[in-house]
Amino acid sequence: AQRVTQPEKLLSVFKGAPVELKCNYSYSGSPELFWYVQYSRQRLQLLLRHISRESIKGFTADLNKGETSFHLKKPFAQEEDSAMYYCALKSGGSNYKLTFGKGTLLTVNP
Amino acid sequence: SAVISQKPSRDICQRGTSLTIQCQVDSQVTMMFWYRQQPGQSLTLIATANQGSEATYESGFVIDKFPISRPNLTFSTLTVSNMSPEDSSIYLCSATSGDGYTFGSGTRLTVV
Numbered sequence: 001a002q003r004v005t006q007p008e009k010l011l012s013v014f015k016g017a018p019v020e021l022k023c024n025y026s027y028s029g030s031p032e033l034f035w036y037v038q039y040s041r042q043r044l045q046l047l048l049r050h051i052s053r054e055s056i057k058g059f060t061a062d063l064n065k066g067e068t069s070f071h072l073k074k075p076f077a078q079e080e081d082s083a084m085y086y087c088a089l090k091s092g093g094s095n096y097k098l099t100f101g102k103g104t105l106l107t108v109n110p
Numbered sequence: 111s112a113v114i115s116q117k118p119s120r121d122i123c124q125r126g127t128s129l130t131i132q133c134q135v136d137s138q139v140t141m142m143f144w145y146r147q148q149p150g151q152s153l154t155l156i157a158t159a160n161q162g163s164e165a166t167y168e169s170g171f172v173i174d175k176f177p178i179s180r181p182n183l184t185f186s187t188l189t190v191s192n193m194s195p196e197d198s199s200i201y202l203c204s205a206t207s208g209d210g211y212t213f214g215s216g217t218r219l220t221v222v
Contacts, residue, residue, distance in 0.1 A: 034210055044153075044202070046210040086152065096141050096206055102152040 002027040004089050006101035013077050014109050021072040021104045023061075023087030032090040033063055033070040034098070039083045047085070048072070057081070077108045112137045112207040116214030123193055123221050130189045131217045133203035138183035140206060144176070147200040147216075156201075159186050193221045 003026040013019050025031060035047040048056055050063040050070060061072045070087060087101040115134045123129050133142065141160055145153040156176055157165040165178040179187045190197055198221045203214040 043215045044213040046212075049210055096143075097155060097158065098143070098153075098204075098211060099155075100153040 002031070002089055002091055002099050004087050004099050004101035006085075006087055006104050008104045009102065010105050010107070012107045012109060015079055016076050019074050019077040019081070019106065019108075021085050021087075021106065023070045023072065023101060025068050025070065025087075025089050027068075027089060027091060029091060033061070034088040034090065035059070035061055035070075035072050036086045036088055036100075037083050038086070044086070077106075079108045079110055082106055082108045111210075112139055112205055112212050114203060114205060114212055114214040116203055116217060118217055119215060120218040121220070123219065125194050125221055127193055128189055128191045129193065129219060130187050131201055131203070132187050133185065133205075133214050135184045135205055137207075140183070142180060142186045143204040143211075144178060144186075144188045145202040145204060147202060149199070153202065156188070190219065193219075195221045197221050 005024045007022050033050040036044050037047045038044045048059060048061050059072055059074045061070050063070050084103050084105050086103045088098045090098050113136045117132055121129055141158060143158050144156040146156055147153050155168050156171045157167045157178055159165045159178050159180040161180050161183050175191055177189045199219055201217045201219060204211050
């Protein structure tokens with residue numbers, strides 16, 4: 001069975017500090033990993049997917065198959081980054097089901 | 111990417127009644143999904159809805175409790191039947207779109 005673990009429920013940093021939101025997964029095949037973000041009073045939206053290898057809003061995430069991790073990083077946090085972040089896994093093939101972690105609430109303090 | 115309009119945004123319902131949640135997508139999508147997000151918890155997939163076939167339910171969810179319709183490629187409904195306070199939750203629809211998945215704004219349901 002596939003599983004996504006986000007060990008930190010809450011993460012608080014100061015503006016300008018580096019931030020890393022951890023995500024580990026368990027899946028026997030080739031997973032596709034995503035980071036979704038939910039800002040206050042807004043809907044869930046895609047932030048990153050590992051296949052595209054993009055940097056969005058200064059965030060990056062690298063899939064480490066050896067460590068089964070997909071940590072989200074940003075070198076200098078901004079107050080507007082405060083939000084709920086969810087790591088999600090899509091199993092391969094024709095199965096489009098997404099499995100979500102429990103989420104990490106990031107607070108960036110001024 | 112596709113945009114989903116979900117309604118109602120919230121409702122307070124009496125136990126024993128049913129509520130139907132609607133999701134309208136602004137473009138045709140193959141797969142739609144319904145999730146539940148209980149307070150303080152992550153999103154849990156209820157079922158996958160494809161047009162022209164019965165929904166596929168995840169373990170712990172049954173059609174009698176959560177009937178789903180998918181009459182065309184832009185619309186789906188989820189009904190929460192015979193509600194109890196334990197059904198109080200946020201219900202979200204989602205669809206495959208472009209590079210990922212797009213989500214509705216959610217329905218906050220309170221059962222009293």
